[in-house]
Amino acid sequence: MHSHPDDKSLRDLLREQWTVAPVRNPGFRAEVWARIEAARRTPATWGAWLRLHLLGVSMVAAASIVFAGAGGGLLAGARDRHEREQLVQRYLISIDPHQSSAGEGAP
Amino acid sequence: MKFVGITALLVALLAFSAGTVSYVCCRRLPPEAAAPGDDALLWLRSEFRLSPDQMARIEAMHAAYAPVCEEHCLRLHRASAEVRRLRAARADGQAITAAVATVAQVDAECRTSLEAHVRAVAAVMGEPAGRRYLAVVLPRLSGFDHTRAPDLDLKEPTHEGHAQH
Numbered sequence: 001m002h003s004h005p006d007d008k009s010l011r012d013l014l015r016e017q018w019t020v021a022p023v024r025n026p027g028f029r030a031e032v033w034a035r036i037e038a039a040r041r042t043p044a045t046w047g048a049w050l051r052l053h054l055l056g057v058s059m060v061a062a063a064s065i066v067f068a069g070a071g072g073g074l075l076a077g078a079r080d081r082h083e084r085e086q087l088v089q090r091y092l093i094s095i096d097p098h099q100s101s102a103g104e105g106a107p
Numbered sequence: 108m109k110f111v112g113i114t115a116l117l118v119a120l121l122a123f124s125a126g127t128v129s130y131v132c133c134r135r136l137p138p139e140a141a142a143p144g145d146d147a148l149l150w151l152r153s154e155f156r157l158s159p160d161q162m163a164r165i166e167a168m169h170a171a172y173a174p175v176c177e178e179h180c181l182r183l184h185r186a187s188a189e190v191r192r193l194r195a196a197r198a199d200g201q202a203i204t205a206a207v208a209t210v211a212q213v214d215a216e217c218r219t220s221l222e223a224h225v226r227a228v229a230a231v232m233g234e235p236a237g238r239r240y241l242a243v244v245l246p247r248l249s250g251f252d253h254t255r256a257p258d259l260d261l262k263e264p265t266h267e268g269h270a271q272h
Contacts, residue, residue, distance in 0.1 A: 067122070072131075073129045076132075087149055090147055091151065094147030095221060
């Protein structure tokens, strides 16, 4: 629907029907100033942010490194055991061809 | 929020690097262990820290044992085939019993010979490698089953399965 800006009937209708009842907010100014202050305190650079959160970031980084290191070690151990088992089987089959069937499930 | 994202990314990269370094440092087997191959002695080479002289002696023993193993397999194959043939022909019980006894005898010879070979290899390794080698190999050999099909192509008179020896 298209209405003309100088539509008199619409203007009259709005004047009669559209009423605004604003609610008073006594803390409005304080809230605005608090937000301005918070924005002022936020570091502008990543370095400044990091210095501000150094303890938390350090702890998270240390925990992540420990977990990842332990995970890498466990993964390497599991892979080593699997490959060693294959090498042992290959050797046993070479001296005893029956091993391929009898040796399955060996520890 | 942007700074949190950058930090999280860096921490993740750091953790990934730590995991990779840990994985590489904790691997004990050589890289060629993962590759499929026909080097049957790679296990001994990679795990027991044998001297070149010990390894050369074991390789020679391994090669020398191949025809012995081949002969045992052929004899066992023939003896088992004879038992099957007699049973199929409904031969008399005494003949079947004798054939079964032959299978058992060849089987015992094979086990004895194999164990002697393994113990000889352990002796070349010396202590404590030899004891560790026997601890892995002997329990598995005692569990083998000659009534199952071997992992080789039994064709007379050649024995292609032993080509890898």
